[in-house]
Amino acid sequence: MKTHDVKVFGFGEFAREIVAQVNDAYRSVCVYTLDVTSKEEVIKNGGEAHLFDLGDNWDEFNDLAMDETLFICALDDDASNVFLTISLRDQFPDARLIAIASTHEHASKLRLAGAHKVISKLQATADILIEVLEKPVVTHIIQDILDEETRLKTVQVPLEEGSVYIDKNLYDVSLEVEREVIILAVVTLEMQTHFVFTAKGSKHILEVGDVLVAIGYDEDLERFKRSVK
Amino acid sequence: MSKKRSHNISSDSYKERYVGLFSRIVVSLAYFLETSPRYQKTKRFFYNILENQTYPYKRYFDIFMMILIFSSVFILIREVRHTVNDFWAIFNDYIISIIFLVEYVLRFWVINDSSAIIIKQYEKDELLQRKFRVGRALFKVLLAKWQYVSSVAATIDLLAIMPFFHELRLLRLFILFRVFKIFRYTQNMQYFASILSNKRFEFLTLLTFASVVIFVSSVLIYVMEANNTNSPINSLFDAFYWSIVTISTVGYGDVTPITQEGQSVAVVVIIAGIAVLSFATSIVVTSFTEKLDEIRENKMLSDIRKLKHFYLICGYGDVAQQTASKLRRSGRNVVVLDTDHTRIMRAKENKLYALCLDPASLSTYHTMGIDLSEQVSAVLLLRDSDVLNVYTALTIRHMMHKLKMLGILHEKGNRRKLEIAGVKSVVYAQEIVGILSKEYSGKPIAFETMNLLRAESSSTDMVEIVVDDIILSRSKSLQALEIRQHRLILVGISKMEVEAFMFNPPDDTLLSKGDILVLVGEISMISEFKLHIHQSKRFL
Numbered sequence: 081m082k083t084h085d086v087k088v089f090g091f092g093e094f095a096r097e098i099v100a101q102v103n104d105a106y107r108s109v110c111v112y113t114l115d116v117t118s119k120e121e122v123i124k125n126g127g128e129a130h131l132f133d134l135g136d137n138w139d140e141f142n143d144l145a146m147d148e149t150l151f152i153c154a155l156d157d158d159a160s161n162v163f164l165t166i167s168l169r170d171q172f173p174d175a176r177l178i179a180i181a182s183t184h185e186h187a188s189k190l191r192l193a194g195a196h197k198v199i200s201k202l203q204a205t206a207d208i209l210i211e212v213l214e215k216p217v218v219t220h221i222i223q224d225i226l227d228e229e230t231r232l233k234t235v236q237v238p239l240e241e242g243s244v245y246i247d248k249n250l251y252d253v254s255l256e257v258e259r260e261v262i263i264l265a266v267v268t269l270e271m272q273t274h275f276v277f278t279a280k281g282s283k284h285i286l287e288v289g290d291v292l293v294a295i296g297y298d299e300d301l302e303r304f305k306r307s308v309k
Numbered sequence: 310m311s312k313k314r315s316h317n318i319s320s321d322s323y324k325e326r327y328v329g330l331f332s333r334i335v336v337s338l339a340y341f342l343e344t345s346p347r348y349q350k351t352k353r354f355f356y357n358i359l360e361n362q363t364y365p366y367k368r369y370f371d372i373f374m375m376i377l378i379f380s381s382v383f384i385l386i387r388e389v390r391h392t393v394n395d396f397w398a399i400f401n402d403y404i405i406s407i408i409f410l411v412e413y414v415l416r417f418w419v420i421n422d423s424s425a426i427i428i429k430q431y432e433k434d435e436l437l438q439r440k441f442r443v444g445r446a447l448f449k450v451l452l453a454k455w456q457y458v459s460s461v462a463a464t465i466d467l468l469a470i471m472p473f474f475h476e477l478r479l480l481r482l483f484i485l486f487r488v489f490k491i492f493r494y495t496q497n498m499q500y501f502a503s504i505l506s507n508k509r510f511e512f513l514t515l516l517t518f519a520s521v522v523i524f525v526s527s528v529l530i531y532v533m534e535a536n537n538t539n540s541p542i543n544s545l546f547d548a549f550y551w552s553i554v555t556i557s558t559v560g561y562g563d564v565t566p567i568t569q570e571g572q573s574v575a576v577v578v579i580i581a582g583i584a585v586l587s588f589a590t591s592i593v594v595t596s597f598t599e600k601l602d603e604i605r606e607n608k609m610l611s612d613i614r615k616l617k618h619f620y621l622i623c624g625y626g627d628v629a630q631q632t633a634s635k636l637r638r639s640g641r642n643v644v645v646l647d648t649d650h651t652r653i654m655r656a657k658e659n660k661l662y663a664l665c666l667d668p669a670s671l672s673t674y675h676t677m678g679i680d681l682s683e684q685v686s687a688v689l690l691l692r693d694s695d696v697l698n699v700y701t702a703l704t705i706r707h708m709m710h711k712l713k714m715l716g717i718l719h720e721k722g723n724r725r726k727l728e729i730a731g732v733k734s735v736v737y738a739q740e741i742v743g744i745l746s747k748e749y750s751g752k753p754i755a756f757e758t759m760n761l762l763r764a765e766s767s768s769t770d771m772v773e774i775v776v777d778d779i780i781l782s783r784s785k786s787l788q789a790l791e792i793r794q795h796r797l798i799l800v801g802i803s804k805m806e807v808e809a810f811m812f813n814p815p816d817d818t819l820l821s822k823g824d825i826l827v828l829v830g831e832i833s834m835i836s837e838f839k840l841h842i843h844q845s846k847r848f849l
Contacts, residue, residue: 083750083751086750093739094738094739094742094743096739097739097740097742097743098742098743098746098747099743100743101740101743101744101746101747102743102746102747102750105747105750105751106750150750152746152750178746178749178750180742180746182627183627184631196753197749197753199742199745199746199749201738201742202627202628202630202631202738203631204738204741204742204745205628205631205632205717205736205738205741206628206631206632206635207635208736208741209628209632209689209691209715209717209736210632210635210636210639211763212715212734212736213620213636213686213687213689213715214639215771215772215773216773217773217803217810217825217827218763218771218772218773218827220803220810221771221800221801221810221812221827222759224810225759226744226748232812234752234755234756234758234759235752235755236752236753236754236755236758258813259813259815261813262798262800262813264758264759264762264798264829265758265762267754267757267758273757273758273761275762275769275829275831276798277769277796277797277798277829277830277831277834278769278796278831279796282796291754293754293755293758293759295800295812296812296813297812
């Protein structure tokens with residue numbers, strides 16, 4: 081499930097920032113706007129943009145590989161954003177949807193409408209403010225992880241058939257690689273997260289389909305990924 | 310001479326060693342109490358029952374205590390003419406008194422956090438790199454306790470226990486002080502007293518008027534009635550008694566004027582009595598309508614001044630509401646300033662300290678009477694525009710140069726202006742959402758794992774622990790901390806001397822004072838680990 085194409089709906093101030101962040105990371109980033117001015121602005125800046133309405137005509141997405149496409153619903157108007165999310169979910173049940181919410185109430189509606197992930201503007205801002213206040217070093221680490229320019233990263237490494245770690249205990253594996261990377265957790269096929277430091281997590285026997293989540297420096301993480309295979 | 314000097318030196322050294330040992334025991338004990346979940350839970354329970362008006366079970370406790378008070382007074386009254394059986398006498402003299410004594414001791418315990426005072430002093434001394442002053446810390450603890458003991462409420466509580474010493478007959482009268490304890494359990498009574506005290510002048514005027522009427526009417530009625538043999542008013546005291554009974558509109562009728570002149574005086578006194586009663590009623594009513602808001606505001610200001618530390622939030626928009634409620638949930642004190650009355654009302658509804666004052670005005674901080682450097686942990690500039698945030702930042706910076714300030718950015722281009730104004734961390738919501746979207750789109754599982762790890766509702770956390778002298782006294786390197794054995798993961802260490810963050814450092818990394826360890830693990834294990842590393846070798 082590797083994302084190649086991103087479709088961003090809306091071109092308000094939040095959507096603009098999303099486009100700016102994801103633009104270089106994917107094969108194609110396409111903006112869908114409700115007004116001509118925004119469309120022209122995107123095209124003028126060298127991007128790809130289309131007009132759309134909130135009707136049910138999504139024919140152009142029929143040929144898309146849904147497992148490689150990510151839809152980001154970032155319309156400024158809350159009601160329209162919920163309607164867009166529910167329309168996309170209705171037409172493309174397998175589509176991966178991220179939606180941007182302005183309030184808590186809006187976030188819960190977006191979840192009900194079928195968004196996989198809802199990013200609440202208020203919640204995200206409040207969380208960052210509190211972390212800066214209460215845990216400045218932790219905030220610094222998180223910023224480092226999120227910053228493309230720094231070497232510290234997180235990875236998710238799926239365990240495939242034939243991996244050397246299959247049938248091994250999660251805790252033992254974490255000790256084995258502790259000098260290179262820190263394994264934080266395993267996410268099972270049932271999407272259950274077991275942290276390595278919990279009793280359940282430490283006893284977990286790794287299986288095909290499990291995803292290891294680790295933190296480390298670029299080169300160590302690459303080495304770790306190779307060793308998993 | 311030399312022998313004496315060496316004896317003095319060795320005596321000083323012994324003294325220093327014992328003081329050092331005592332200090333270590335005091336700090337270890339303070340950390341033990343501060344990090345002990347069972348102790349904190351017990352203390353919190355008693356605090357809620359005794360002091361927290363919002364605690365749902367407090368009212369049951371209050372009702373129970375009021376029943377005890379009324380039982381005690383009832384038994385006192387009963388004893389006047391009847392013999393009270395042994396059970397009720399023991400119940401009154403011992404059981405109720407012991408319950409009140411236990412309550413007094415519990416209040417004495419929960420009223421403040423002595424271990425926090427010691428830890429604060431210890432950490433302050435550590436920060437300033439000076440020797441821990443255990444005497445000063447203990448003095449602060451005693452001072453805090455004395456402030457409670459010397460309060461009016463605590464004095465009444467103490468006097469209410471006195472009937473326990475029932476052999477001293479005089480002390481039995483202290484049972485009446487139990488009645489005053491009712492003020493503790495009924496908050497409205499406290500409000501009522503504070504409202505009325507604001508109308509002292511009006512009450513004094515009323516009292517003067519009533520006194521003049523009583524004096525004049527007493528003399529007049531005495532002059533009119535005393536020489537009449539059929540009149541019940543034979544002395545100045547009778548006249549005075551009649552005046553009081555009449556002006557209060559009680560009118561028992563046991564003493565009445567019989568002459569026409571006396572009855573004329575009675576008409577005047579009756580009319581004056583109605584006036585006095587109406588005036589008194591109107592004072593009470595108007596004081597409620599006029600002063601309640603002001604009293605509430607003053608009480609809030611006084612409560613804010615008493616706060617040891619708080620976050621000052623300027624502006625109470627949507628982001629501020631989220632931030633404030635999260636801070637409150639994590640036990641932090643928050644004070645909100647906003648010029649919009651509706652927002653302030655909302656903040657008050659959310660149980661925050663909120664004042665309708667302009668955060669960009671110097672007079673606001675003079676009105677508040679707070680010590681910015683001591684009380685304010687950080688200022689959050691969450692107003693509706695960058696212009697207001699810059700203006701507020703400069704106002705605060707004008708008063709306190711080094712205060713930590715964080716702010717939200719509305720227009721990307723204004724970031725630098727906020728930084729110049731002294732805002733240390735500028736948060737741009739749009740950028741955060743963009744980064745989070747990108748991170749989620751690329752690594753959804755890793756993203757969710759990191760979120761889950763730090764989520765408020767989660768039993769796991771990522772924490773910072775500052776290396777202090779106690780930690781260093783038992784562990785010189787990371788290995789000795791036994792982090793793995795406590796089922797924790799060390800993400801890294803922020804080294805103070807090089808001001809750099811070491812990710813996943815090797816076990817033989819040496820620790821220095823002021824280093825910050827970043828750990829992930831279950832919250833209960835983190836607490837246990839904190840306790841473990843703060844126990845000195847000797848204490849173990």
